[in-house]
Amino acid sequence: MIPVEYGCIPIEDISINAYELKKRLNIEGEADFSQFEKIATKVKAEVSCKYVAVCTDVKYGEDDNLDIGYGPFKSRQLCKNLKGAKRIIVFAVTLGTGVDRLLMRLSSLSAAEYFVADAVASAIAEGAMDKAEEIVKKDMKTRPRFSAGFGDFYIENQKGILKLLNAEKLLGITVSDSFLMSPMKSVTAVMGVE
Amino acid sequence: MAKDILSVLKEKRLYFDGGTGTVLQGMGLPAGMSPELWNIERPDLITRLHMDYIESGSNIIKTNTFGINANKFDNYEELIRAGINCAKRAAEDHEDVFVAFDMGPCGRMLKPLGDMDFEDAVELFAKNVRIAADCGVDAILIETMNDSYETKAAVLAAKENSDLPIFVTNVYDESGKLMTGANPLAMIAMLEGLRVDALGMNCSLGPDKMCGILEEFIRHASVPIIVNPNAGLPVARDGKTVFTTDAEEFSGYMLKMAKMGASILGGCCGTTPEYIKKTIEKTNNLPYSLPDVKNETVVSSYTHGVLIGKKPLLIGERINPTGKKKFKEALKADDINYILGEAVRQEEAGAHILDVNVGLPEIDEPSVLKKATFEIQAVTNLPLQLDSADGDALDGAMRIYNGKPLVNSVNGEKEKLDRILPLVKKYGGTLIALTIDEEGIPDTALGRVAIAEKIVAEAKKYGISKKDIIVDPLVLTVSSDTANARITLDALKLLKERGLATSLGVSNISFGLPCREKINSTFFALALENGLDLAIMNPFSREMMDTYYAFNVLNNSDYVCGEYIEYANGLEQSNEAKTVASEPSGGLKYSVEKGMKNSAVNDAKELISREEPLAIINNYIVPALNYVGEQFDKKKLFLPQLLMSAEAASAAFEVVKGSMPSSEQSSGKKIVLATVKGDIHDIGKNIVKVIMESYGFTVYDLGKDVAPQKILECALENECKLVGLSALMTTTVPAMEETIKLIKESAPGTKVMVGGAVLNAEYAGMINADFYAKDAMEAVKLAEAFYA
Numbered sequence: 001m002i003p004v005e006y007g008c009i010p011i012e013d014i015s016i017n018a019y020e021l022k023k024r025l026n027i028e029g030e031a032d033f034s035q036f037e038k039i040a041t042k043v044k045a046e047v048s049c050k051y052v053a054v055c056t057d058v059k060y061g062e063d064d065n066l067d068i069g070y071g072p073f074k075s076r077q078l079c080k081n082l083k084g085a086k087r088i089i090v091f092a093v094t095l096g097t098g099v100d101r102l103l104m105r106l107s108s109l110s111a112a113e114y115f116v117a118d119a120v121a122s123a124i125a126e127g128a129m130d131k132a133e134e135i136v137k138k139d140m141k142t143r144p145r146f147s148a149g150f151g152d153f154y155i156e157n158q159k160g161i162l163k164l165l166n167a168e169k170l171l172g173i174t175v176s177d178s179f180l181m182s183p184m185k186s187v188t189a190v191m192g193v194e
Numbered sequence: 195m196a197k198d199i200l201s202v203l204k205e206k207r208l209y210f211d212g213g214t215g216t217v218l219q220g221m222g223l224p225a226g227m228s229p230e231l232w233n234i235e236r237p238d239l240i241t242r243l244h245m246d247y248i249e250s251g252s253n254i255i256k257t258n259t260f261g262i263n264a265n266k267f268d269n270y271e272e273l274i275r276a277g278i279n280c281a282k283r284a285a286e287d288h289e290d291v292f293v294a295f296d297m298g299p300c301g302r303m304l305k306p307l308g309d310m311d312f313e314d315a316v317e318l319f320a321k322n323v324r325i326a327a328d329c330g331v332d333a334i335l336i337e338t339m340n341d342s343y344e345t346k347a348a349v350l351a352a353k354e355n356s357d358l359p360i361f362v363t364n365v366y367d368e369s370g371k372l373m374t375g376a377n378p379l380a381m382i383a384m385l386e387g388l389r390v391d392a393l394g395m396n397c398s399l400g401p402d403k404m405c406g407i408l409e410e411f412i413r414h415a416s417v418p419i420i421v422n423p424n425a426g427l428p429v430a431r432d433g434k435t436v437f438t439t440d441a442e443e444f445s446g447y448m449l450k451m452a453k454m455g456a457s458i459l460g461g462c463c464g465t466t467p468e469y470i471k472k473t474i475e476k477t478n479n480l481p482y483s484l485p486d487v488k489n490e491t492v493v494s495s496y497t498h499g500v501l502i503g504k505k506p507l508l509i510g511e512r513i514n515p516t517g518k519k520k521f522k523e524a525l526k527a528d529d530i531n532y533i534l535g536e537a538v539r540q541e542e543a544g545a546h547i548l549d550v551n552v553g554l555p556e557i558d559e560p561s562v563l564k565k566a567t568f569e570i571q572a573v574t575n576l577p578l579q580l581d582s583a584d585g586d587a588l589d590g591a592m593r594i595y596n597g598k599p600l601v602n603s604v605n606g607e608k609e610k611l612d613r614i615l616p617l618v619k620k621y622g623g624t625l626i627a628l629t630i631d632e633e634g635i636p637d638t639a640l641g642r643v644a645i646a647e648k649i650v651a652e653a654k655k656y657g658i659s660k661k662d663i664i665v666d667p668l669v670l671t672v673s674s675d676t677a678n679a680r681i682t683l684d685a686l687k688l689l690k691e692r693g694l695a696t697s698l699g700v701s702n703i704s705f706g707l708p709c710r711e712k713i714n715s716t717f718f719a720l721a722l723e724n725g726l727d728l729a730i731m732n733p734f735s736r737e738m739m740d741t742y743y744a745f746n747v748l749n750n751s752d753y754v755c756g757e758y759i760e761y762a763n764g765l766e767q768s769n770e771a772k773t774v775a776s777e778p779s780g781g782l783k784y785s786v787e788k789g790m791k792n793s794a795v796n797d798a799k800e801l802i803s804r805e806e807p808l809a810i811i812n813n814y815i816v817p818a819l820n821y822v823g824e825q826f827d828k829k830k831l832f833l834p835q836l837l838m839s840a841e842a843a844s845a846a847f848e849v850v851k852g853s854m855p856s857s858e859q860s861s862g863k864k865i866v867l868a869t870v871k872g873d874i875h876d877i878g879k880n881i882v883k884v885i886m887e888s889y890g891f892t893v894y895d896l897g898k899d900v901a902p903q904k905i906l907e908c909a910l911e912n913e914c915k916l917v918g919l920s921a922l923m924t925t926t927v928p929a930m931e932e933t934i935k936l937i938k939e940s941a942p943g944t945k946v947m948v949g950g951a952v953l954n955a956e957y958a959g960m961i962n963a964d965f966y967a968k969d970a971m972e973a974v975k976l977a978e979a980f981y982a
Contacts (some may be wrong), residue, residue: 097374174303
């Protein structure tokens, strides 16, 4: 049995991840974010954030093969990240489809607003992951979180992760043939438990 | 006589079974394994599960087929047949037990939020339904649906491929909405329109949280209501997953909901035969009756239902090419963004419903109305009025509409009635009925009412009730006969007396007269007083909106004058904004550099009176853009500012272009832009588009997830020698390569520029692209060089 927990994260509990915001806005150095406040308010009003997490055993095979609950795959970088952790927390958050709708609406009105709103939404999603990490790890000591799509922890793992989490039923997250998640502002990650 | 679930449901409360996964895991189903695989591997245990529920008192058992479809399992047919067999075997000795074929979500989000076509989803569900109908079941249960659009696809598949009763339950979260935004009224309107036999809610929440949602169902639903909650929320306790609500507490809430009026009770995740047994013990002897049939006229969007007849409502009329040159051009050029902008602006101006009419002699109306409906419903929350004289166009648009639409229109002509009424019966909708027939428009109010009554009687034959008909007694201009207004007003009053809702295209009254708004707004006030429920009008008309808000106050339809005050405050703010905008700015160059769109438009208008259009472009707009581009290259300005400047430049450019001879309006520089097949990230492509347009390029924007063939066709059709492709993901770069290959083969001489997060110059070379642009400014420079 894999312990599952899921719930909602109120927008008031989510901080906008400043690093992610700057990265998405292509801004270097000091930046005045107050000019984006109005758009950020619009995005926040559409966020309906939910998370789900499971904690499961990790099985290691030869040559950087491992299994975290949805079948074996190979990833040198994930093995390196896990440093032999025997258990792993797998989790996902989504900001919901309201944000996608807002972005679609803005895309037909203003490319500038669309661009900024998309960046803000991505930064909120990262902030939500920060919060979800805090909730699910409780007092456990964990390795840094790691997401499919980085290095050789290929994006194809997204399907297995979402299935393991029952994320379609619990959060409404689906994945396309090209491994894009819907709602768009959804993030998954794993963390080894030390 | 064969048992019939709907007849039994008229007589007594029925009980679904409970959770499947929870119980099967208890029987040893390994974590992560699909429960449906046991239909073949362990049919004995699946049958045992059903029998346990039957023994606990359930009289509707769900087949173990929730997650099966052709996309997920190659042997889907075998799994479905095996699953139905298990359920039928368990129920065979029980006359009073019914088997419901269970269909869950298909696992893919439908467009526009995801990548699956609506019709592909219908066909996917249809494959399942055909097998179930062949096996013989008592009903189809469409359950755990998070999305209204996918729900509609599943219901259509069930209707088109079987005669079985259809039950539907959706997943509402704590905000009382589906994940994709629909509230209970929106779902009830759409599903009752589609003629489902029972509807309700399941999963997600425990029974305590479902009581509030049930209240909404009791208030608005006319068909039996299903409640299948979870056993609370799953929590991790001592290394195990447990649910927060035990059988005793669960059944207590189910008793409460049975008393409130739920007709079918059962359970979802975490519930077991014990939960169902206790629920039945507590509720079986309660008095039972079906819900009252509600006399509500409702239309809905993907988010909410709009009740018609409570207070007057406005239908925005601006999405209609009649008399609008720019709109016609946009339609012919397939410029959907122009139409979407009209939709959003009307919503912001206060419209409650949007009319969508794309009828032009030279366009393919069925295909354009369908496309416009699909795109508009993605960007607005408002219900749509699908408006066409072409039955085929209405058929296509009603089918893909995400909700219950207003359908404009039917009239008293037999041919029209025979074409349109079956569509409403099939897809659901509220009809606008025009009081005209083969004899023309009667010149008396009573004559018009008589046609309305004829339409109501005819609709009844199709099972369409009076509440789903809104009568438009028609407005003829007073410039041809001043008696016309009075006839319409009298007809409104008579229709209201007969319990019919009413609608009018108000501004027709003044056709042919000067200062039309004066006549329109006064007639509007009179029509409202005589019982007008829906006004098709221009929400940007100050006079009409003034009349609307003032009438509602004076008619006691605006509690504590709240809407009027909000409207008046909005007017004051916009007056202040106008004052600020009319103050001298730093000039057009400054406005563009600072990204001030409204100022740039005003500056351009002001300059047009004294300078040549080309001089304005060359002396103000281009230098401003060059300056911003340089600052961007030096990293002194960033992308948001660059985009704002580009938008300001484009807006000023439009003003200037309007005063140029048409031969000079095009620079000759053009580019086709698209995000490649399989990729739905369009931010980068949109940035390039805005900046290209600000530099005077004609951009053919094909959007995202575009097939190679469509890109090629656009380039050939418009004789465009430059194509820009965007991809964000490594998984979609092969689609980019395929597109380049097709263009090189079929349109030699056409150059392809690529960009996107996963690309670099080397990678671009490997897939045979001609140019690689690292960002939007570089894309413009490369394109400028190409055309130099």
